[in-house]
Amino acid sequence: MNERSVGIVKTQFYTLKVPFFLNSGNFLEEVTVAYETYGKLNSEKNNAILICHALTGDAHAAGYHEGDEKPGWWDSTIGPGKAFDTDRYFVICSNVLGGCQGTTGPSSINPSTGMSYGLSFPQITIEDMVNLQYEFLKHLGISRLYAVAGGSMGGMQALQWAVSFPEMMQKVIVLASTAISSPQQIAFNEVARQAIMRDPKWNKGDYYDGEFPCEGLALARMIGHITYLSDTAMQNKFGRDVKDESMFQVESYLHYQGDNFTKRFDPNSYLYLTKAVDLFDLSNGKSLEEGLKNVKADFLIISVSSDWLYPSYQSKEIVEALTLHDLKVEYREIVSHSGHDAFLLEKGQINYHVSSFLEHLSVRNVMLSEVPTIDEGCSLEEAAQLMISKNTTHLPILSPSGRISGIVTSWDITRAVANKIVSLEDVVSRDIVTTRQEESLFVAAQLMEKYAISALPVVDENGCLVGILSSDNISALMGKKAD
Amino acid sequence: MNERSVGIVKTQFYTLKVPFFLNSGNFLEEVTVAYETYGKLNSEKNNAILICHALTGDAHAAGYHEGDEKPGWWDSTIGPGKAFDTDRYFVICSNVLGGCQGTTGPSSINPSTGMSYGLSFPQITIEDMVNLQYEFLKHLGISRLYAVAGGSMGGMQALQWAVSFPEMMQKVIVLASTAISSPQQIAFNEVARQAIMRDPKWNKGDYYDGEFPCEGLALARMIGHITYLSDTAMQNKFGRDVKDESMFQVESYLHYQGDNFTKRFDPNSYLYLTKAVDLFDLSNGKSLEEGLKNVKADFLIISVSSDWLYPSYQSKEIVEALTLHDLKVEYREIVSHSGHDAFLLEKGQINYHVSSFLEHLSVRNVMLSEVPTIDEGCSLEEAAQLMISKNTTHLPILSPSGRISGIVTSWDITRAVANKIVSLEDVVSRDIVTTRQEESLFVAAQLMEKYAISALPVVDENGCLVGILSSDNISALMGKKAD
Numbered sequence: 001m002n003e004r005s006v007g008i009v010k011t012q013f014y015t016l017k018v019p020f021f022l023n024s025g026n027f028l029e030e031v032t033v034a035y036e037t038y039g040k041l042n043s044e045k046n047n048a049i050l051i052c053h054a055l056t057g058d059a060h061a062a063g064y065h066e067g068d069e070k071p072g073w074w075d076s077t078i079g080p081g082k083a084f085d086t087d088r089y090f091v092i093c094s095n096v097l098g099g100c101q102g103t104t105g106p107s108s109i110n111p112s113t114g115m116s117y118g119l120s121f122p123q124i125t126i127e128d129m130v131n132l133q134y135e136f137l138k139h140l141g142i143s144r145l146y147a148v149a150g151g152s153m154g155g156m157q158a159l160q161w162a163v164s165f166p167e168m169m170q171k172v173i174v175l176a177s178t179a180i181s182s183p184q185q186i187a188f189n190e191v192a193r194q195a196i197m198r199d200p201k202w203n204k205g206d207y208y209d210g211e212f213p214c215e216g217l218a219l220a221r222m223i224g225h226i227t228y229l230s231d232t233a234m235q236n237k238f239g240r241d242v243k244d245e246s247m248f249q250v251e252s253y254l255h256y257q258g259d260n261f262t263k264r265f266d267p268n269s270y271l272y273l274t275k276a277v278d279l280f281d282l283s284n285g286k287s288l289e290e291g292l293k294n295v296k297a298d299f300l301i302i303s304v305s306s307d308w309l310y311p312s313y314q315s316k317e318i319v320e321a322l323t324l325h326d327l328k329v330e331y332r333e334i335v336s337h338s339g340h341d342a343f344l345l346e347k348g349q350i351n352y353h354v355s356s357f358l359e360h361l362s363v364r365n366v367m368l369s370e371v372p373t374i375d376e377g378c379s380l381e382e383a384a385q386l387m388i389s390k391n392t393t394h395l396p397i398l399s400p401s402g403r404i405s406g407i408v409t410s411w412d413i414t415r416a417v418a419n420k421i422v423s424l425e426d427v428v429s430r431d432i433v434t435t436r437q438e439e440s441l442f443v444a445a446q447l448m449e450k451y452a453i454s455a456l457p458v459v460d461e462n463g464c465l466v467g468i469l470s471s472d473n474i475s476a477l478m479g480k481k482a483d
Numbered sequence: 484m485n486e487r488s489v490g491i492v493k494t495q496f497y498t499l500k501v502p503f504f505l506n507s508g509n510f511l512e513e514v515t516v517a518y519e520t521y522g523k524l525n526s527e528k529n530n531a532i533l534i535c536h537a538l539t540g541d542a543h544a545a546g547y548h549e550g551d552e553k554p555g556w557w558d559s560t561i562g563p564g565k566a567f568d569t570d571r572y573f574v575i576c577s578n579v580l581g582g583c584q585g586t587t588g589p590s591s592i593n594p595s596t597g598m599s600y601g602l603s604f605p606q607i608t609i610e611d612m613v614n615l616q617y618e619f620l621k622h623l624g625i626s627r628l629y630a631v632a633g634g635s636m637g638g639m640q641a642l643q644w645a646v647s648f649p650e651m652m653q654k655v656i657v658l659a660s661t662a663i664s665s666p667q668q669i670a671f672n673e674v675a676r677q678a679i680m681r682d683p684k685w686n687k688g689d690y691y692d693g694e695f696p697c698e699g700l701a702l703a704r705m706i707g708h709i710t711y712l713s714d715t716a717m718q719n720k721f722g723r724d725v726k727d728e729s730m731f732q733v734e735s736y737l738h739y740q741g742d743n744f745t746k747r748f749d750p751n752s753y754l755y756l757t758k759a760v761d762l763f764d765l766s767n768g769k770s771l772e773e774g775l776k777n778v779k780a781d782f783l784i785i786s787v788s789s790d791w792l793y794p795s796y797q798s799k800e801i802v803e804a805l806t807l808h809d810l811k812v813e814y815r816e817i818v819s820h821s822g823h824d825a826f827l828l829e830k831g832q833i834n835y836h837v838s839s840f841l842e843h844l845s846v847r848n849v850m851l852s853e854v855p856t857i858d859e860g861c862s863l864e865e866a867a868q869l870m871i872s873k874n875t876t877h878l879p880i881l882s883p884s885g886r887i888s889g890i891v892t893s894w895d896i897t898r899a900v901a902n903k904i905v906s907l908e909d910v911v912s913r914d915i916v917t918t919r920q921e922e923s924l925f926v927a928a929q930l931m932e933k934y935a936i937s938a939l940p941v942v943d944e945n946g947c948l949v950g951i952l953s954s955d956n957i958s959a960l961m962g963k964k965a966d
Contacts (some may be wrong), residue, residue, distance in 0.1 A: 180723070182714060183717040183718060183721040183722060183723065183731065184709065184712075184714045184717045184718075184733075186723075186731050186733050187717065187733050187734070187737060190705075190734045190737060191702065191705050191706050191709065191737070194702050194705065195678065195681075195702060198678075198682065198699070198702060200683060215681045216681070219674065219677050219681060222673075222674050222677065223674050223706065226667065226670045226674065231665060231667045231791075231794065234666040234667045235665060235666060235667075237666075238666040239666060240663070240664075240666065240669075240764060240768075248669050249666075250667075250673075251669065251670070251673045254670060278731065285723075308714075308791065311714065
């Protein structure tokens with residue numbers, strides 16, 4: 001566990017005391033919601049962020065369950081100093097309605113019968129999931145969200161939030177998702193469902209007292225996994241390597257993923273949730289412009305360059321429709337070979353884009369605070385030697401009072417040699433640009449671009465050096481060097 | 484049946500009298516090959532073209548079986564005057580080794596046991612398929628092929644032919660294929676195989692005396708069908724239309740395709756053939772350049788713009804490797820939304836590219852022979868009226884002897900109006916470029932491009948007009964205006 005983790009967390013449960021009505025008119029007598037929260041709700045109650053999970057995700061988005069070695073599914077973006085900064089925000093994640101990881105779904109006990117619902121569970125929609133989240137937030141005393149965010153099916157929920165409760169949030173973040181499920185997406189979901197339903201152990205959904213249809217569920221997951229990766233990702237990851245005489249590595253990988261999945265997921269939940277995804281259509285059969293007409297929030301829409309399951313054009317359609325309503329919309333395409341999975345994997349780019357959108361990523365989060373410096377009056381040779389030993393190309397020069405009075409770079413040294421200059425003083429840059437720890441990283445990056453400099457000294461209110469921000473730090477954060 | 488059909492055909496059979504040895508060292512005691520031929524082998528025996536079929540294809544490539552309403556699978560390209568012109572070529576197609584439509588495969592009776600092979604059938608490769616075709620061609624008395632052609636798995640066989648028997652053919656045509664099966668292709672094949680093998684009725688391949696694993700096979704086919712279509716094709720074909728309350732059109736289509744497939748295909752064959760595809764790697768674990776070093780033929784490599792199962796980059800890799808060996812290679816990308824299936828559907832573009840490559844498509848095949856003309860001495864008004872009434876923009880002008888003496892276009896009329904010219908004579912083009920019926924279409928098209936003209940009069944040996952070739956005719960043939 002690193003210091004930027006939210007630490008040990010526990011899933012909590014809340015049971016709605018009244019019947020929960022679905023969009024279809026059906027209702028569930030009793031609904032339990034599994035959820036986790038990270039960070040603290042402030043006294044103004046205006047710092048809550050709701051995270052919505054994807055098809056097979058759960059409420060455990062960040063931190064560690066006691067004894068676990070693996071953190072929650074989006075731990076890379078949720079925690080102190082991360083994009084969803086738990087020092088600032090109260091972050092909430094709940095398992096969706098219809099799921100199988102604590103929230104009521106087809107595997108839950110129907111209070112009327114004392115048995116698992118199975119196929120008697122009513123078909124739910126993305127809207128129903130969002131309505132349940134709304135009810136559950138009331139229980140937490142939250143009537144307004146700072147933001148709603150999610151990827152894939154989580155992105156659908158985030159969009160649905162903006163449509164269903166337009167006044168209730170300031171910002172919406174949608175990753176690798178769509179506003180309208182396409183026939184290709186439906187087709188992949190249908191073959192996955194058929195894999196489950198054609199397993200005789202599925203038994204029309206009534207398997208809770210017997211053997212689970214694990215073979216069918218595993219096959220469904222294998223199909224899913226192909227669509228989560230890109231052609232290139234598979235080429236890089238597996239190529240034509242063989243596991244043994246009868247199997248390629250890629251086959252072995254899919255089998256492992258499929259089998260592993262059966263340990264944690266309910267086959268009937270897979271059927272209900274994929275169907276909810278298929279039914280998702282914010283155009284309501286008209287246009288997306290029409291479907292999004294009442295939306296009020298600011299949007300960040302992110303797609304992945306190599307995602308062929310939720311291709312970038314679907315994100316751009318959302319952007320276009322929102323733009324027609326004069327909403328503030330940012331669109332970013334993550335550059336990655338990882339395919340759809342990138343919304344879970346490309347933490348550098350996601351942290352950067354989300355932080356910038358939430359407007360709180362500051363120089364402090366990224367700067368290096370241990371900076372080698374030299375004092376006024378040093379020699380050219382001393383400066384060069386320090387650069388070599390500390391492996392740095394920039395040396396701030398400090399006055400006796402600790403204030404920064406200049407900067408010398410390896411380029412300056414080169415210039416001195418070229419021009420037979422022997423005094424450091426004659427090559428040092430005195431006209432230096434600095435920034436402050438509190439400055440937005442975005443503004444600092446713009447400053448570096450404007451002055452064409454690759455490192456920016458960070459100073460305190462007295463002009464004393466407290467760190468240095470280099471373009472290397474920023475690009476590492478961006479993680480743009482995708483495999 | 485249209486006049487360009489090869490008519491009623493019959494599948495024939497040939498049984499190899501000696502054991503057939505496989506690459507693995509295994510052998511089959513007896514092998515039967517199902518095949519069809521169209522056209523006539525000439526006395527020089529140098530006009531034979533071998534057509535190789537894809538995964539689930541068969542020997543019935545063209546014409547009609549007695550009583551059938553549907554022609555063979557590539558009837559659009561094989562027949563009199565078509566790309567594989569049966570007036571010129573002797574076209575042969577055989578069912579592959581391991582198949583289930585007449586050629587020996589896992590469903591065949593093992594002569595040693597008197598029972599179907601099932602899983603005792605040895606694993607075969609693309610190379611084995613080609614070796615069997617070679618033996619069978621010997622039986623037909625063919626020692627040299629004019630060309631080998633195929634799409635998808637058929638393209639793999641065509642490539643393998645060029646590698647295994649480099650001296651035996653002049654030309655090779657590969658459509659929508661690859662020289663090396665990629666991990667994504669392997670992955671899709673593996674989930675299809677799992678769909679079959681996880682059907683309890685599969686019974687480790689021993690189902691020939693009982694019920695067939697139809698549910699598994701149908702699911703395998705459903706998965707396959709998603710990969711044969713493009714996202715756009717599905718959007719255009721199905722959108723979010725619903726079949727009934729519980730099903731989208733796209734789901735209904737997949738179910739229909741899956742169920743239908745079980746009527747004509749053997750599940751074990753599906754396993755063996757997909758594995759042969761997976762094992763296909765002409766680089767032999769080194770480089771494609773190395774793998775193709777002995778190849779001698781001229782190549783036409785065709786890919787499909789929207790094919791994501793066998794993407795264009797894989798065709799380009801073949802082109803690059805062949806080019807390194809200074810071979811004559813043409814590469815064409817079919818512009819189509821139809822995805823992988825385009826190699827069966829885009830008959831216009833395929834006929835054009837294949838005909839041009841086989842160098843026999845002439846102006847005669849494409850020109851319009853009923854051309855409105857005007858006589859010398861006509862007025863400007865008469866010319867304009869005829870253009871309007873005949874809906875044409877080009878009017879050849881004929882001399883009293885019927886020779887073409889000039890041409891007038893709607894552009895000339897416009898020019899006359901603009902410049903207040905009243906006599907047709909003053910705007911007519913006298914310096915006209917013509918072509919002949921026998922001319923290669925390719926050369927004629929180049930001529931039109933060179934002179935920037937959109938219609939070319941076609942004349943006979945006496946200079947008399949016999950037709951007109953317009954860029955519209957060519958582009959209609961090309962079928963570039965994909966949906």
